[in-house]
Amino acid sequence: MITTLLVANRGEIACRVMRTAKTMGLTTVAVHSGIDRDARHARDADIRIDLGGAKPAESYLLIDKLIAAAKASGAQAIHPGYGFLSENADFARAIEDAGLVFLGPPASAIDAMGSKSAAKALMEKAGVPLVPGYHGEAQDVETFRTAAEKIGYPVLLKATAGGGGKGMKVVEREVDLAEALQSAQREAQSSFGDSRMLVEKYVLKPRHVEIQVFADQHGNCLYLNERDCSIQRRHQKVVEEAPAPGLSAELRRAMGEAAVKAAQAIGYVVRHVEFLLDARGEFFFMEMNTRLQVEHPVTEAITGLDLVAWQIRVARGEPLPITQEQVPLNGHAIEVRLYAEDPDNDFLPATGTLALYRESAAGPGRRVDSGVAEGDQVSPFYDPMLGKLIAWGQDREEARLRLLAMLDETCVGGVRTNLAFLRRVVGHPAFAAAELDTGFIPRHEADLMRTPGELGDAFWQLAGELFVQTEPAKVRGDDIHSPWANRDGLRFGMPARIGMHLQCNGQSRLVRVGTNYRRSELAREPAPSETAFASKLAPTKASRQPKAIRQGRTLYLEWNGELEAVTAFDPIAEVEASHQHHGGMTAPMNGSIVRVLVEAGQHVEAGATLVVLEAMKMEHSIRAQQAGVVKGLFCAEGDMVNEGVVLLEMDEA
Incomplete structure (x- = not known):
């Protein structure tokens, strides 16, 4: 019997799970890092437990602390959310060994499918078409170099245990492979505790379509239609919608049945299967995840189902309440992800205080899933997503117009966000015409990106x-x-x-x-x-x-x-108090220094990586704008730095 549920995650993820758990009469337990003690998910919980630390590796990724928190709070079950340890077999195994219920697949299933590499191997065996690539055990740079040459550039490096664009790099040339691989491995280790990678052909102009699969412990398995997640930046989804525009009933059935077949081959778990869909209607398996996705609300909107409640009921041993023939498909839903980031600066994550935060008004066909409130801090340690806006309509255009209205009503101040960028995407004529593929944003960059200039x-x-x-x-x-x-x-x-x-x-x-x-x-x-x-x-x-x-x-x-x-401001009182280093290169955001690749007195060429900064679980390279000599170095590996702090000083050649 499950009466108390611990959510081993943070942000809008934890808030969403706890909201459903409370409607089912469960007591909710939130775990939080030292800097998340006043975060919204901690405030919303019935019980909260401090894990200490700040970085995920010091808090949300510590399996022993999470198990201890569950036992201390009296929780019988743990929900992993999505991200962090949601697809970690060791975590699932530790929960099972502790006599607790894991609201996810068994460790054996994650061992078989939690890795993108293992998923590809299984799909290959099942006859599902794959994107050409390498997903073997060897992880040395020479193996990847040989594989990339065979596949043909450009190639895509991906973390086998990851998602959300973490540990993902596009490599255009062989000369860039080694550095990209090392950076992707560090990101993957930091985000998922697993540095293993795979490499595959970078397919041009594909659509990203995924199938939501749900199963129970009684042999029932079905798919809940599909989602189109083609609008992406930095390999991370920005806009998702269901159903996928223009997908025929025959193609939906073919992709859905392939996804169910894959799930049945390994065991009955909650999962989604991601495909690349080309203009000819051919689909290629991309990856499989044993968890709910960030974009699951659009599936809930067109089916009227609560998928988190389904997770809890399946964990209790209950059968699925409907059959495949009874799966609803009503209307259309579109979701956008609201991020603390700066679209004007290559979408770099933004940090600071949410001095202003206003969500759109509630109403029919409107939903906001968020994990923040006005006055909250956005730290450099976690994913920069603030929340999601979801609109439903009888058809796609009604959903799109409703979402535009929601974006117009949303106000965020104190931290840079992608709010205006999202409004431009959803309002773009090409989006209105459903001209979708993963190159949408770069193709329409001139329309979607503003050009900052003098205010008139x-x-x-x-x-x-x-x-x-x-x-x-x-x-x-x-x-x-x-x-x-x-x-x-x-x-x-x-x-x-x-x-x-x-x-x-x-x-x-x-x-x-x-x-x-x-x-x-x-x-x-x-x-x-x-x-x-x-x-x-x-x-x-x-x-x-x-x-x-x-x-x-x-x-x-x-x-x-x-x-x-x-x-x-008072111009007399605003006297510059600090002395900026001449020729200094500054941190573009708050974060931690993970690598320092130069030393004082060293000559560097234009474009050389000088310092690598980690923020929001992603790495950002500080590169030399032109050739010169490092005159002074003002940071070291492991340092925490604030935006604008001088990291090093250069003398131009």
Whole structure:
């Protein structure tokens, strides 16, 4: 009997599982790292246990601590979420040995299928078409070099135990293979505790279509339609939808039956099978995972099923409640992943405090799965996903328009996100026409990526007017009627004007604002520390009015689709206190130094990797912009560094 469930994960994953568990009457237990003690998933749980540490290797990847937490809390079962240890056979085995229930496949099944390499071998035996590649045991660079030459460049390196783009590298040339392999292995070890890799042909312009398979302990196994996950960046999914646009009933059945056959070959588990689908309708097996995916809500939306509840019931020994013929397919659903990242800077992860976080309103066909709240910290140690927005409609266009409305209503400030980028993707004519493949984003880059530049006069004038209007009134305690406490810009014999220095995105401007407005026009939100209103003072390119939200000393103003943070400053008090190193190369984000490849006095060529920084479980190389000599080195392997910190100083050749 399962009455208490421990969720061995964090973020929106843990929140989603606990929400379903609570509706089923279960007590929920959250584990958290030292820096996640105030995270939303920890706050939402009935019981929470501190694992200590910060990095996953110090907390969420420690099997002994997770088992001890389950026993201490009285949990009878552990749900792994997705990611971390969800496909780790040692974890499943340890849970079984401890007499607990694992809400996932048995260790034997993960041993056979938890590895992408093993999955490919099984598919090959079952006659499912494979992408040409190498998925053997040998992991030395020469083996991969030989395999890549046989396959033909470009090739794709992938972590055998991974997902979500971690430990994945595209290699265009043989000369880049060794470095890419080492980097991918480090990412895989950091994210999954397993550095093993495979290599396969990098297929151009494919669609990424996956089949959700569900099975029980009584021999029943079925597929729950398919999802299209072709819109990707950095090999990570950004937009998912179900069903896959344009997929015929015959092709859906063929792919579904192949996925079920694969599941039955190894045992009855919850899994999904991923395929590459070309323009001719031919599909190739890509990988198989023994867990629910991030994108499972779109499957729930078109079937009306709760897949987490199914997991719990299957773990209890209950049979699946429906047969294959009874699987619903109603309407269409689209999901987008909201990430803390900077699309203007190659989608690098962003960190900081969520000073502003507003989710879209609830309603029919609307769902938000998130793991954060306003005021939360986004750290450099974990995946940067903040949440998911899911829209359902009777058809694809209704779902798309509903999702656009949800994106328009969502507000995030304090941390860079991909929110405006998602709006441009979903609103793009090619997406509306379902012209989908994995090259969608680079092909439409000119439309999807903004070109940051100088903010124009119209922006600064609007920002100034809104900033003045939302300034709280000052009252002097010694003289409540004092005219000097008023901020009305009074000037005798001249129009009333207020001058203020504003800054935004590293730019600043002295703005002079007239004061002929009425404060009664401003709509106040319940929270006394902020003001929100729709501006009527100036139009933008969008047909709707721009959002503007005052939060303390910051005004968040929507401009050209982006929510810009505007603050006032005193130019006299803003004297530069720090001394920047001339020619210094700085950290592009918060993170930890995993490799230092140069030393002071060393000559380097343009493009050479100098330092490797790890953030959000992914590696980022700091490279020399041009040839030169390393004049000074200000970091060491293992150091934690903040964004903007100087890592090394170069003298140009």
